[in-house]
């Protein structure tokens with residue numbers, strides 16, 4: 001114990017995550033004191049609205065709208081930032097570090113946009129900046145990448161890293177629920193971001209992919225380096241088409257090390273139901289890591305929600321608090337390699353393409369020729385429908401994304417093709 005003196009904690013934000021952090025700080029104060037080696041005292045909780053209904057009872061006198069004043073207090077040892085977004089979160093974190101506090105944050109949007117500014121400020125201040133909760137909720141994934149795998153060479157990280165979109169796609173697949181209905185449920189459960197566009201359009205997953213790629217490949221990858229497609233264009237017909245192929249649609253984040261360059265992308269993909277990621281349901285997340293010496297590792301657990309995310313925040317808080325008591329700080333960020341980012345067009349992938357056929361006569365040969373003209377070979381083709389109403393479902397072999405997308409444009413221009421009704425990338429071997 002440091003002469004029985006408590007470590008003083010300020011929490012910025014008391015929404016889905018912040019309220020659970022405040023709850024756990026209160027409920028587990030005895031255990032936390034024992035684990036840290038000193039009592040942990042909550043000294044302030046900054047919010048926007050003092051009169052809003054809260055999921056937790058904040059101790060009398062601790063709520064404030066003066067977040068800047070709270071982080072400037074000389075007696076605050078540790079700041080937990082769970083406001084989200086870029087500003088004022090960035091200024092508050094920088095101010096906390098300058099004032100000598102250590103920081104724990106769950107803010108992937110900020111880290112993926114401007115992580116280096118925060119890391120440099122932490123380094124300069126000689127303080128910790130921890131952010132395990134920023135990727136995949138409760139799942140410990142950043143610490144294994146940063147510490148446990150630091151002596152290995154990670155070559156690929158593949159996963160489902162957004163709980164909201166997984167929840168929506170799972171509902172669409174399992175109960176035929178509509179997109180809007182499933183999104184509303186995810187919002188009620190506290191999974192979605194303040195602006196759910198960040199989830200639905202893949203920005204949240206792209207931010208997490210940038211953080212994962214940075215740590216996995218010891219490289220600086222920002223959200224802008226990530227190729228991104230969300231799930232707003234995924235239709236009930238796509239989900240049904242996947243189902244007919246024995247597959248399921250998931251929003252995937254894929255980070256790859258190719259020679260000395262990195263390729264990072266987020267997009268929906270069809271994966272076979274036998275693939276381990278296909279059984280990741282509701283708001284759960286899963287991340288596969290492939291490394292040279294260890295081989296394949298899989299991390300799985302709740303990827304969103306106040307309580308699971310608060311678990312990761314509290315884990316960081318204990319580590320940071322212990323470091324403070326030991327008068328030290330954890331390892332900073334790796335010395336970054338300057339790696340090129342490969343454009344999406346050069347990425348090898350496979351496409352599933354569903355085509356409404358206007359004229360059945362000779363269409364199979366014409367479609368096969370269109371694929372061949374772009375250097376793409378066909379893995380499977382299925383013809384459905386009778387009479388003039390016919391549909392072709394083609395799954396390609398691997399080719400570059402540029403070759404595949406120009407094949408689709410070619411198909412769209414063919415007289416025999418009424419409409420290309422579904423285009424989706426395919427991951428994993430189809431049964």
Ligand SMILES: NC(=O)C1=CN([C@@H]2O[C@H](COP(=O)(O)OP(=O)(O)OC[C@H]3O[C@@H](n4cnc5c(N)ncnc54)[C@H](OP(=O)(O)O)[C@@H]3O)[C@@H](O)[C@H]2O)C=CC1
Pocket residue numbers: 012013014015016017018046047048049050052065067081082083084085088106107108109133134137190191192193194303304305306309
């Ligand atoms: N929800 C989740 O499942 C997960 C969230 N995260 C991340 O955690 C962070 C918080 O998310 P979440 O709890 O869902 O967000 P919420 O929108 O539920 O809560 C945000 C909180 O911040 C407060 N706030 C907003 N602006 C200000 C401001 N200018 N000054 C002081 N307080 C402010 C709000 O106050 P008021 O209540 O008065 O409006 C609210 O209490 C984000 O970075 C998010 O990306 C990470 C993993 C999972």
Ligand SMILES: N[C@@H](CC=O)C(=O)O
Pocket residue numbers: 134135136137161162163164165191192193199204303304305
């Ligand atoms: N909105 C995010 C919350 C956790 O990071 C998600 O749905 O995954």
